[in-house]
Each structure stands twice: as structure tokens, then as C-alpha cells.
Amino acid sequence: MTIDRNIYKPFRAKLTDVIEESPLIKTFVLVPEEEFSFNTGQFIELSVDGIGEAPFTPSSSPVVTEKLEVTVMKTGYVTEFMHNLKPGVFMGIRGPYGRGYPVEKFFGKEVLILGGGCGLAPIRSLLYALENVKDKLEKVILCYGSKTPSDCIYKPLFTRLNKIEKFEAYRTVDKAEEGWNESVGVVTTLLNKVKINLKNSVAVVCGPPIMMKFGTIRLLEMGYKDDEIYLSMEKNMSCGLGKCGHCMMGEFFVCKHGPVFTYKELKETPDIWK
Amino acid sequence: MSLNKDDLKKIRFFDNYTEEQLSVIAGLSSIRDFQVKEILFEQYDELSELFVLLEGTLSLGISLATEKRIHLGTIEEGQLFSWSAVFAPYISTAWVMAITPAKVIAIDSKKLNLKIEADCDFGFKTMSKIAQTISHRLSDTRFQLMNQMII
Numbered sequence: 053m054t055i056d057r058n059i060y061k062p063f064r065a066k067l068t069d070v071i072e073e074s075p076l077i078k079t080f081v082l083v084p085e086e087e088f089s090f091n092t093g094q095f096i097e098l099s100v101d102g103i104g105e106a107p108f109t110p111s112s113s114p115v116v117t118e119k120l121e122v123t124v125m126k127t128g129y130v131t132e133f134m135h136n137l138k139p140g141v142f143m144g145i146r147g148p149y150g151r152g153y154p155v156e157k158f159f160g161k162e163v164l165i166l167g168g169g170c171g172l173a174p175i176r177s178l179l180y181a182l183e184n185v186k187d188k189l190e191k192v193i194l195c196y197g198s199k200t201p202s203d204c205i206y207k208p209l210f211t212r213l214n215k216i217e218k219f220e221a222y223r224t225v226d227k228a229e230e231g232w233n234e235s236v237g238v239v240t241t242l243l244n245k246v247k248i249n250l251k252n253s254v255a256v257v258c259g260p261p262i263m264m265k266f267g268t269i270r271l272l273e274m275g276y277k278d279d280e281i282y283l284s285m286e287k288n289m290s291c292g293l294g295k296c297g298h299c300m301m302g303e304f305f306v307c308k309h310g311p312v313f314t315y316k317e318l319k320e321t322p323d324i325w326k
Numbered sequence: 327m328s329l330n331k332d333d334l335k336k337i338r339f340f341d342n343y344t345e346e347q348l349s350v351i352a353g354l355s356s357i358r359d360f361q362v363k364e365i366l367f368e369q370y371d372e373l374s375e376l377f378v379l380l381e382g383t384l385s386l387g388i389s390l391a392t393e394k395r396i397h398l399g400t401i402e403e404g405q406l407f408s409w410s411a412v413f414a415p416y417i418s419t420a421w422v423m424a425i426t427p428a429k430v431i432a433i434d435s436k437k438l439n440l441k442i443e444a445d446c447d448f449g450f451k452t453m454s455k456i457a458q459t460i461s462h463r464l465s466d467t468r469f470q471l472m473n474q475m476i477i
Contacts, residue, residue, distance in 0.1 A: 242402075262472045
């Protein structure tokens, strides 16, 4: 599905819309000037002229090629600058890079997805991809946790998912605010209420390291096998090409061999949750 | 309101019990209804019933010396709570309040403990399930604590 092009060279994309998801998170809608496609879970390097570039996993559907959505949390120099951009400017895109979610391996199975915070961005892309092949899946369950209701991103997504046959979506927050009538507690508490056939299921985890650690431990406790848990590591990536070594994790470059790994591949690697 | 073993079979918490064991639990249980904002029990109350939530959502929390209620999390359908009713000194470590109309299975914990002592297989299954609930609660609390520390 990827297109043959110079992987070192960015191409232009026009920023057509900026959607505020939460106080710290915005979604940037980009229209690439060149033909572009990606596999869900792969990432791109997004650049701003004169400022720098950073890696992001698209949050939009891999099936939609005319536009691309990237959800960005304000965490540093480049992302802070990006948050001030207005529609009409041009940005640079390199990629796509890395190994995404092996959607074909999910066929015939129930898919349990655990997401936290901004980790819902790659998951949203995965959900779109799964929706596109829902006839080949048994069930898709999303469990998502954020710190507060205000920090919860893609709010309309949950209503939409719960209307799709075979899809279920649950949310929880660490701390409730006035008017919140869904679950309260960390995301693993949602696992108490999901009904899943463990004999025919895979799990996907994406979120902050602590959430990924506790989420994976709970999934193992539930009975998932090491190779049935997919982790979207997405950390410390810089060049995107396995050259700079910034994202090295044991024998792997996250950007080159991942960012999606099975727990089996990583479990012997030290400090995977740091 | 009383219940029978077939009612219990529908609830994941009661998986793995034999028919006979489910009948015993049903004999020790009743169904109780709670209205919105009704307190099921307060922190430091002496407990005599082990609960499993059948329908609705409950809030679990602790109180500070100032009597301000701190909401720690929700209890979802199928979850066990009030495990303190099974272990001495049988004093609740948290309060629980209904945040929607709720239906709860209440199991007489004194009679349950007698059965646990008398029947090793039943006792092992029951204690394993309660231990798992406590383990999850502890793990979730650590997770929550680490989340707070990072902020």
C-alpha cells in the first residue's frame, strides 16, 4: 500500500483545518501535494519550515488517501509551534515509516483495544481500518482512559463506535467533573465489564508508558498470550529511519522494527516501560 | 428478593462454581435495590454482607477527616465489593454510593465464611476470586498513584 518515493525527502502538505481536541491536543488536517498512503500504525515525520520535525502516527483512516489527520499533543518546541499554526500554511511530510498493525492477523478474532491519553490517535486510525474490514472480525472493544473528561479526545468517536455493529466503546477518567456519568478509575478497571472470548482474541495497547505497563500486566493476567498482545511503542523516535539510534530499545529500533511490536518480541528487553 | 443458581450463572464472578455450590451461594443471597445517591455502606462500617453488583453503577471512595467524600472510582456490573465483610475485623475500608439505580446481590458473609471453612474446594474458589478482586484493586491504585506522581 505504500508508495515508492525518496524516503529522505519531505513533500509538501497543506494544512486545511485544525481541530481542538482538548486543552493540550489538536488534530491537524493535511492535504498532501503528492500521492500518499500509509498502513495503520505506521508513522510519519511532520515538519515545519525553519522549526523542525517530529514523528507522529496518523490518526485518520488509512483508506482515505486525499487527506491525512495527525493528532498532536503540545509537549515541546516543535509541537508548541504547531499548535499556533493556522489553516493555509504548508508543512512537510516524510514517510510513512515502520511496521504498523497487522490487521490481517486480526481476521476472525475479537479485538480488545486499550488506549490512554493521546494514545487514542493511532488507535483511531486502527479503528477506522477495522471498521473497513468489520465483516472479517468477530468483535472490536475499545477501552479508553484519560485524566479528566476535558482531556478525553475524539468525543464524538465513542457515540459513533457504539452505533456500529460489532463495536463497543467504553471510557473512564481518573478524575470526574460535573456532568460526567461514565466510569471513573484507571483504564484497567474497564476490563471488569468487557465480555471477551479469550480463546479467540487479540489485544492492542497504546498510551503512556505506565498505562501500557499496567494494561499489559492485566491482559496477561486475564489469559492473553505474549504474542496476542500488540504494543504501539512510539517512543523516542527521531530520524524515523533506524539511523540515529535515539529510539533504540534492546536489539530493536522502534522506528524501524516497530512502532508496533508483540509483547513476545519485547518482553526480554530491559526498560520497555520507561 | 431471593434468587436461584440460574441467576448466578449469568454473572462472570460466579464462573467455575459447581451447580451444588451455586445453589449454596443462592441460599445465602438476596437481591437488594438502591436508589440514586443512596449509601450502601460507609467507611468504617461493620459489614456482614459480601456484594456483587448486578445492575447499575456505584461509586466507591474514602472520606477524609473533614468528612469530605473522595470519589476513587466506579464499580461496574458483575464486580464484587465489600470484601472486608469476609475478613476480620469486618470493617469497611471505603464507602459505596449508588450513582444510578442499582441492583445488588448481597451474600451473608458469616454463613459464607462457615461454608468456606467447611468445604475446601468451595473455600479455595471463593477466596481466589476475592483475592483477585483485592489484587486488581491494589494494582489499579498503584497505577492511579503513579499517574498522579507523573503530573
